[in-house]
Amino acid sequence: MKKYLYYSLLFIFLVLLFTNCKKKNAVRIYDINRYKSLHQIVETKKLVLGTTINPVSFYYYKDGYAGFEYEIAKYIAEKLKVELEVLPVSNDSTLYSLLQRGEIDLAASNYLSLNHSYPYNFSYTAPYYKSNLIAIIFNQDTLKSNSIKHLEYSKIMIPTSDLEHIPYNKMKEIYENHYDVLLDDSSSSFELMRKMIRKDSVALITWDYLFKLSNLEDLSRIQTFKINTDCNMSFLTSFDNHTLIDTVNSIISSLMTTNKYQDITNRYFTSHKILTLDEPIDKTKSNKKNRYKMGSISKFDDLFKTYAKQYKFDWKLVAAISFKESNFNPEIESPYGASGLMQLMPETGKKFGADSLFDPAQNVKAGVGYLSYLRSYWQKKVEDSTQVMYFVIASYNSGQGHIIDAQKLAKKYGANPNVWFDNVELYLSLLMEPKYYKDPECKLGYCRATETINFVRNVNSKHQFYIDNNK
Secondary structure (H helix, E strand, C coil): CHHHHHHHHHHHHHHHHHHHHHHHHHHHHHHHCCCCCHHHHHHHCEEEEEEECECCCEEEECCEEECHHHHHHHHHHHHHCCEEEEEEECCHHHHHHHHHHCCCCEEECCCHHHCCCCCCCEEECCCCEEEEEEEEEECCCCCCCCCHHHCCCCEEEEECCCCCCCCHHHHHHHHCCCCCEEEECCCCHHHHHHHHCCCCCEEEEEEHHHHHCCCCCCCCCEEEEEEEEEEEECCEEECCCHHHHHHHHHHHHHHCCCHHHHHHHHHHHCCCCCCCCCCCCCCCCCCHHHCCCCCCCCCCHHHHHHHHHHCCCCHHHHHHHHHHHHCCCCCCECCCCCECCCCECHHHHHHCCCCCCCCHHHHHHHHHHHHHHHHHHHHCCCCCHHHHHHHHHHHHHHCHHHHHHHHHHHHHCCCCCCCHHHHHHHHHHHHHCHHHHCCCCCCCCCCCHHHHHHHHHHHHHHHHHHHHHCC
């Protein structure tokens, strides 16, 4: 009897085990195959892009969106005549999971497509950007070799956080003949570039497009050469969603032959020059371009005065912001969608009553209304009125969320969260580094901080110039 009971229990256990394994396997396969077909995407009028927040794929700019891969996805959505929905996530693993569950149609993360370890689970679209590794040589007068294998340097620095998706055999090929290779897993390429500018006998290996974004291209005594890796940047999607893949590939191939593609590429992979402070006008010169009528700044002064008075602002500060944003051009539109004298994003314009951003009166009214809104927020957070205006100007340029993130970081690391220069300003600059923009305190992630930091300084300088010369 006991023997019979033993075999019965064993049989039941094996049946349950086998059934459970089948269920798990079925769930796994079902998850991998779950996706929206092209027909369903068109029918629902929505294409969902999953992305991490980084300088290349996607980031928040002012009150809108920006990013190279985001722009490519937006073009694809426009061609499909559907809305693009963006789902930002914190890491690549989450993107893989969302793809498996069919919650996103395309996945973007600037290093994602370099890792081909998921060939059975996912498919790669046609490439829309070809990238290579680059060797950056600091403080070397002459480049004696054009091959990494023959360089005679005491150190080679490799930021593994930026190169984690490079296959091991390719990484080994890069440094196998060198005895002093430092694999840095705590610093980004940008951090290492700044640290190494004044150091001799050092080579840094990183991506060519990161160097282009570093603002270092024009510095003397920095030499570079390409390491042929030919890594293609592309979207990931479900491995058997063939109709969507074929259509996306066709759209990408068509896009890459257009001027629009060149515009997008130049926008994101050309270094942005750092703005300089205004030089004071030489009053001894008779150049009429540099001469102002007493009390006059531009032909829009009446608009600045009217709406500045309505919201209790210094009209010369509003003029300084307008000059730095648009150079007093009411018809200008930025590549990111900001328009008019005050360079407002469409959603911001609507929120503050502007039906047409190219109408100077509507634009200025909405712009000053937005400044007033920002002032109301920062007056509750910062006591000193002068500091409040620095926070307002910074928020106007980059978006309020980035400045809130920088303030939280300043407080976390012991700086003064209520002082802009050398305090919150410093932590805003660190939002260009993964270590900081991935901090749980930061809700909006990466920020193009250099632009904002210089914008505050330039507006402050121009405002003071207007005060001194237009009394």
